[in-house]
Amino acid sequence: MKQYSDLITGAVSLLIGIALLAMSIPIGIQENNLIGAAFLPEIVSVIIIALSLKLMYDGFRAAQDYEETVPEFVKNYKGTAVMIVACILYAELLKPVGFLITSIVFLFLTFCLMTKKEETNYLKLGALTIVSVFLIYFIFTKFFGIRLPAGILKGII
Amino acid sequence: MGDILTGFVSILNLPILALIFLGVFMGIIVGAIPGLSVTMGVALFLPITFGMEPIAGLALLCGLYIGGTSGGLISAILLKMPGTASSVATTFDGHPMAMKGEAGKALGVGIVASFFGGLISYVILMFLAPFIARFALKFGPYEYFSIALFSMTMIVSLASGSIVKGVLSGMLGFIIAFVGIAPITSFRRFTFGIADLSAGFSILPILIGFFAIADILEALENKYKKQDLSTQDFKIRGFGFTRDDIKGQGFNFFASTLIGTGVGILPGLGGSICNLLAYSVCRGHSKYPEKYGTGIVDGLIASEASNNACTGGAMVPLLTLGLPGDNTTALILAGFMIHGITPGPLLFRTQGPLVYGIFAALLIANVMMLLIEFLGMRVFIRILQVPKNILLPIITVFCVVGAYANNNRVFDVLVMMLFGILGWVMKKAKLPVAPTILAFILCPTLETNLRRGLMKSQGSFLPFLTSPISCVFIILAVVMLVYNIRKEILNAKKA
Amino acid sequence: MKNKTLKAILGTTMAALLLAGCSGGSPSGGSSSGGSSSGGSTAPESSYPESDIQMIVPVGAGGDTDANARLLASYAEKELGVAIPVVNVKGSSGTVGMEQVRTGEADGYQALFFHTEAMLPKIAGIYDYSLDDFRLAGVCLQANTTLLITHNDSGFTTLQEFIDAAKANPGNIEYGMAVGGYPQLVGLALEKEAGIDLNLVDIGGNADKIAALAGHNTDIINVEYALVKDYISTGEFIPLALLSAERNPLFNDIPTAKEQGLNMEFGKFFFVAFPKDTPDDAVNTFSAAMKASVENPEFVKAAQDSYALTPVYMDPEEATKYAKQVEESLLKYADLFTAANN
Incomplete structure (x- = not known):
């Protein structure tokens, strides 16, 4: 897998380049203007396609003399995946549920994810979560006048 | 001369000095908190200035502007998080220095470079403003297009490692910038029918995503990596660096200061790219470009000298022509207007004492910035003592607030998260993000001015080449491109 | 003056204190008002805000x-x-x-x-x-401050001279505006009402328009009076008409388009x-x-x-x-x- 990383990068960007070109051409036709909204995207897509091909070629050659190295530690892909999902949920729920609740849940989860098992003290992390979120909320809403989404707590805070 | 004296005297009293201090202090805080921008700080304080004497209000706003621009270096160095687009390049070498245990040195060098960069640009402003402002007016769409094109070639020198990958990253920046309403004709492109996308992406959520969110994802991935216990020296003597540390940095410093001032003077360019340009120019000129990004003072000086020099540059068109170059100077302009003063060609004649009062305020604010940060760096550096597993999650919540507050849209928080994931994927693919950011910022300038130029010339490309300034930059762009491609081919043969 | 500045400072400090103060007081104040409003929609509405x-x-x-x-x-x-x-x-x-x-x-x-x-x-x-x-x-x-304005080297100094010039060179006089915005509407209306043909070119917002006019990169723009009053006093810009029903008493010497026979009010x-x-x-x-x-x-x-x-x-x-x-x-x-x- 790792030895093909440049090949994969090249292939993905090739697809992006082709997609960009495919979406730009109709815009150009619709606008009926050579140097219109589609002009620069078309140029960019051609450059991307050319460079992707070069990258794929280089990546293919590099893969031939690839040597596996022993990693010095185990990658924590599971944690990263959980985090990615949490990030998106946080952004999506921020408005309906509100800043305070989503932030408390997110921050606590992230603390737990980041802290090594043997060092985890849930009580301490929980307390830290509450204090930090309220402090951030306090600073931004009161001092900087930013109105954060209240969500379901609307009318209570 | 009388005006200069009256101007300085009008500033030198306790209440105004206190206001400048307040401005610089608040500016540094706003600048240092990831996600809060100088613009936001100035907007917050603007209504307070309505009731003040003009000079008092403007002194406060100038203090905020300078403090905020400089404050970005703190989070850039210590947290690898640029507070605004103007301190992106500070992270490249500033943060690696902090990781090597040289945080004190990095802060000290950054602060001093900021101070002198600002100082020189204010002196330029004070004596040359009316002349250079007139020159800047000659810049129309042809010239702005060519400068943007030339700046684009800097992508190549920002690409660490493979040039192919660097340019690919740059092209990605273009794609991101394309989304939304196209310049000139208001054609909606690549929005996939999503209403929120019609306004396009703004820079701040993208920056926070690329730096902060991508960073936390990477930190999680490397959770089990053995941390070398910090050898950080928290005791800072003086500014944390010695004479030897900055030996031979003269060229870097002056070139970056001039680039910063120059970019600031051109109101159509937007000041935020000056640090990336200065960084790439210094790197291109360096005898050891490969060391850039590993934590050397060269890159740090380039970035910090240029972004503070840009503040002085940006005041030139503002004071002499009434033209703001970015959001922050637009707010300062509002600060003038509310008192019935229109900056413009007459300002120096009709409001001489006020203008020189503002110069004085800028100079004093710059000194206060130096002092506050000199004392403050001993406190800021302690943030490195907070373990990563506590610090990074809390910063993430700050970033959410920052991304939201930037335009008061929840959508921007999602944008930030998605760009964070993209940034992490790009790191895995070894695609550098700096070219993406540069291209994203420059793309609208490039495209808008290309199309404006063609509209003006009624379809002819000729004026792009017959305008002398434009022609020079197009030739420079071609030369840069050929030179770099040749270098790349030679390198490939050697390998 | 010193007194006023001092007041301003006091004001600022007070504002800061107030911010801090209301932040301290607000959790309790906020929750009490929240209590009353959660008490039901029957609460008298006159409590706004x-x-x-x-x-x-x-x-x-x-x-x-x-x-x-x-x-x-x-x-x-x-x-x-x-x-x-x-x-x-x-x-x-x-x-x-x-x-x-x-x-x-x-x-x-x-x-x-x-x-x-x-x-x-x-x-x-x-x-x-x-x-x-x-x-x-x-x-x-x-x-009521929107002006049609030109620079001092455009060859015309009044609205009529401008219209004549535009009729003599159709499509060659450049009108700086922003596509899709108010200025474009003004430009199009000008073409229609005066029966002329201009080259409408996208230049951007106010700052860009003023820069273009001051640099003689465009011929005529519409802009708010306050933003260009210095340029008018130096003679660098020449106002042709105020696009308003009546003259503005704050700058009474600029004639309206209407009194010059052009029916434009913007x-x-x-x-x-x-x-x-x-x-x-x-x-x-x-x-x-x-x-x-x-x-x-x-x-x-x-x-x-x-x-x-x-x-x-x-x-x-x-x-x-x-x-x-x-x-x-x-x-x-x-x-x-x-x-x-x-």
Whole structure:
């Protein structure tokens, strides 16, 4: 897998380049203007396609003399995946549920994810979560006048 | 001369000095908190200035502007998080220095470079403003297009490692910038029918995503990596660096200061790219470009000298022509207007004492910035003592607030998260993000001015080449491109 | 002077203290008011406003719209006794911010501050909603300051000379504007009303237009008086006409287009609007605060000194009627506008 990383990068960007070109051409036709909204995207897509091909070629050659190295530690892909999902949920729920609740849940989860098992003290992390979120909320809403989404707590805070 | 004296005297009293201090202090805080921008700080304080004497209000706003621009270096160095687009390049070498245990040195060098960069640009402003402002007016769409094109070639020198990958990253920046309403004709492109996308992406959520969110994802991935216990020296003597540390940095410093001032003077360019340009120019000129990004003072000086020099540059068109170059100077302009003063060609004649009062305020604010940060760096550096597993999650919540507050849209928080994931994927693919950011910022300038130029010339490309300034930059762009491609081919043969 | 500055400082410090103070006090204050409102919808509505009112400005910070919003907010705050934070939500010629208010909760705690350009998306055929989809709380400021202006090297110094020049060189005189914006509408109307053909070129916002004119990179623009008054006094710019019904007493020497035989009126009015279903009580309370602000001599002075604006108060009904009138006068250029942009 790792030895093909440049090949994969090249292939993905090739697809992006082709997609960009495919979406730009109709815009150009619709606008009926050579140097219109589609002009620069078309140029960019051609450059991307050319460079992707070069990258794929280089990546293919590099893969031939690839040597596996022993990693010095185990990658924590599971944690990263959980985090990615949490990030998106946080952004999506921020408005309906509100800043305070989503932030408390997110921050606590992230603390737990980041802290090594043997060092985890849930009580301490929980307390830290509450204090930090309220402090951030306090600073931004009161001092900087930013109105954060209240969500379901609307009318209570 | 009388005006200069009256101007300085009008500033030198306790209440105004206190206001400048307040401005610089608040500016540094706003600048240092990831996600809060100088613009936001100035907007917050603007209504307070309505009731003040003009000079008092403007002194406060100038203090905020300078403090905020400089404050970005703190989070850039210590947290690898640029507070605004103007301190992106500070992270490249500033943060690696902090990781090597040289945080004190990095802060000290950054602060001093900021101070002198600002100082020189204010002196330029004070004596040359009316002349250079007139020159800047000659810049129309042809010239702005060519400068943007030339700046684009800097992508190549920002690409660490493979040039192919660097340019690919740059092209990605273009794609991101394309989304939304196209310049000139208001054609909606690549929005996939999503209403929120019609306004396009703004820079701040993208920056926070690329730096902060991508960073936390990477930190999680490397959770089990053995941390070398910090050898950080928290005791800072003086500014944390010695004479030897900055030996031979003269060229870097002056070139970056001039680039910063120059970019600031051109109101159509937007000041935020000056640090990336200065960084790439210094790197291109360096005898050891490969060391850039590993934590050397060269890159740090380039970035910090240029972004503070840009503040002085940006005041030139503002004071002499009434033209703001970015959001922050637009707010300062509002600060003038509310008192019935229109900056413009007459300002120096009709409001001489006020203008020189503002110069004085800028100079004093710059000194206060130096002092506050000199004392403050001993406190800021302690943030490195907070373990990563506590610090990074809390910063993430700050970033959410920052991304939201930037335009008061929840959508921007999602944008930030998605760009964070993209940034992490790009790191895995070894695609550098700096070219993406540069291209994203420059793309609208490039495209808008290309199309404006063609509209003006009624379809002819000729004026792009017959305008002398434009022609020079197009030739420079071609030369840069050929030179770099040749270098790349030679390198490939050697390998 | 020193005294005034000292006052200002005191004011700033007080403001800071107040911010800190209300932050300290607000958790308790907030929860008590929350208690009463959660007590049911039967609570008397006359308690409006109970908390901060967000004023959304659909353009970026800086510029006249933003400054006027902040000015109004700072006076209306005193009348209503709550904070009115100005919130910039920019993008898509103001439609992003307008959408946020329109689709937001109709409780009177989110207001829109904008001007005539709010009607453009509908006239351009981009969006099908306009001010009808809002509830106007009133108009507070009018700008009868839009000038047609040229630089001193353009070869014409009066409106008539300009029209003659344009007739002699059709399509060659450059008119600087921003596609899809108010200036384009003005440019198109100018072409139609004067029966001339110009080269309408996209230049950008106010700052870009002034730079282009000062650098002689364009021939004629429309711009607000206050932004170019220095250039007029130095003789670098020559005003051709004021696009207003009557001369502006603040700069009485500039003739209107009308008195020179050109039927063009392009003023701007600044208004505050709420979502459609906002209760009467909230709208009227806010409107009364606008009225009090507009009648405050300090507000009048600030509005006149800054952007040469005319403070005018219109209550919700008048404002709605007035907006309708303006919309109709603009609609006659709708075809030109859509034709130019498609």
